[in-house]
Amino acid sequence: MNISLFKALGIIDCCVFKRLDADHYETLYAEHEWIDLLLPQARQEKSFTSPCDSPFLDDFLMQAEEFWEYADYGKIESGIWNEKINDQELKLNAYATMDNGDFYLIIDNVLDLFKQRQKTLQSARELLLSNDKIVAQQEYIHQRLDELLNQSTTLKNIQQPITEVIEKTEVGVAILSPNLQPISQNPALYSVFDTQLAQAETEPYQLILQLFEKQYPEFERVISTGSRWSGELFWLQPPGNGKWLKLAIYPVKTDFQQITHWVFIVNDISQVKHLLQNNEKLTHYDALTDIPNRQYFWMQLEQSVNNAMPFYLLYLDIKNFKRINEIHGHSRGDQIIQELVERIAPHISASDMLARIGGGEFAIIRQKTVTEQQCIDLGHILIETATQPFYLPNGTHCEIGLNIGAASFPRDADDAETLMKFADLAVFNAKKATKSSVQFYSQKLKDASQRIIELENALQNAITNHEFELFLQPMLDLTTGTILKAEALLRWNRLDTEKIGPDEFIPIAEQTGLIVPIGKWVISKACEMISTLNHRGQNCKLSVNLSPRQISDRHLLDFIRTSIKNNHIQPDQLELELTEGVLVDNYDKVQFLLTEVRKLGVSVSIDDFGTGYSSLSYLKKLPIDHIKIDRSFIQDLVNDENDKAIILAIIAMAHSLKLNVIAEGVETELQRNFLQLNHCNLAQGYLFSRPLPFAQFCDYLTTTANQTLIGQSALGPK
Structure with missing residues (x-):
């Protein structure tokens, strides 16, 4: 070296x-x-x-x-x-x-x-810019504690390792129970608050909770939804001295997203703040972007409320900013923040104020009298501006998105704290959607948020209550009419008989992380179904979908191996489906996973191909067997020459790479005939069969096999 x-x-x-x-x-x-x-x-x-x-x-x-x-x-x-x-x-x-x-x-x-x-005033600016290093330190401690705490629901067997991690660090750490009662607090946390707590008979964790609740409208939402949070607290010590604290809050959860512990990590950043106060500009302006900071923003927000003139508050949140820092590094993340501000600032009028209020969070106060539609239009402009690629010094590029929540004064709230709370709720709800969006606070949104929370709680128990069911939709060989495989599709039947559509519950499961245990249930159930089919003498491969969150689960590969082994099936009877977006967003993890599953004999299919990513280069790099043409190209292919051209190009490209092509969403004979004439390999859709419960699917397999044997077509509408 x-x-x-x-x-x-x-x-x-x-x-x-x-x-x-x-x-x-x-x-x-x-x-x-x-x-x-x-x-x-x-x-x-x-x-x-x-x-x-x-x-x-x-x-x-x-x-x-x-x-x-x-x-x-x-x-x-x-x-x-x-x-x-x-x-x-x-x-x-x-x-x-x-x-x-x-x-x-x-x-x-x-x-x-x-x-x-630390010797010069410039160090204040440098220390401010190195805030990400404090965050990294907090994240490091969190990861270590998260691993230890997940080993057991109690601290009985891991008290010594926990002690070793937190006792030797100068960072204050508190571990709390799900209902925010103290389990462990290290000496450094007590030293942050000196000895005054002993005199007041107040524990450090109590003071932290009091400061957080008093100073941040997000408190209620963070605790009720079990969210991560970081920010700065100010503690005024009698008779007038104050301390600035950097607080990071991490919930520790089970696979089913039930909170087992809270971890609070505290850094004393008073020295940095003291140095910054010697420079008024650094006190009120963000050192990285040179726009107003959170402190200045709150001053302006209070002033706007006192003026009693109507205005709008927009809350901007960068999508997956933590992940950007993890992949590209904090310095690259800083560069993206700087460039983003340079892009969106020209769209902000002189009478409005743009401020950076968190690591990847911004706020806009629209002082000028405007309509709600004009705010929505501005939000869409900012989203479009942010989605343009950011090019890094090494020649690579990354893409980000913006979610925007908005609230109106005095329509939604007549005080700054409540207004901010409602804007925070709006952006939190916007983050539930896959695509970037603008959402205004409303009673309907509040009800929708309650619905999401209700479904999150219900999802945690859905597996143990046996509420999930796998439906199977067959895929047929267009030449022979033989059913070669079927796609496993998840259905949720709540105990109260309500049927929740996958379009509603899958995004919630993905957002909360519940998709990991649910995805394991799907894989295990699919393997069990394959075993049952084998015993019935019906050989049919089953294809299961993997979500982006599942790809990041480092235990996934072992689970797939174990499921195949425990059900005594052949690996080539199982197929994994990934969307092409996952290839782009998690390329390194996907490459490792697909290489290993292919070694097992499991095949791989790329779903929704052609719907928004330029991932053609990945097809020749990754071990892939099939690509599925998205249904949006199939629906109008008879009348739309562009769709025809796209389908023909996909088929030709796939065959040149020795990949099979599957068309999904086939509903008419004209669509089937076009695909068959142009050498598409397989198809699925309502023309052949809707997704079926397992027992009905077995009957359909038998019927179709018998019809094939006697020379009848199995491709007509069911």
């Missing part, structure tokens, strides 16, 4: 180790004496083994092993953590990377750099 790579990574005061095998590392570069405090054997024996005496480093090495096993390139980092050994303080950051097939661990001592940056 060349030393120039260290410089390229921006690492100077570092030590470098090469991974020899699991838990065993060779020392390549360790010229600095501070490493003796952390890893005494590293310089003496020119190697070290894990675990070591640092729980932070041990946890990161576990992450690194997973990264080295599955990733092909890149690097991951731990985020800064503190070590205090023999009264000597270290501030460290670890990296796991790879070069020419070898794996490397780099430990960087950032203490000197940290001290140097």
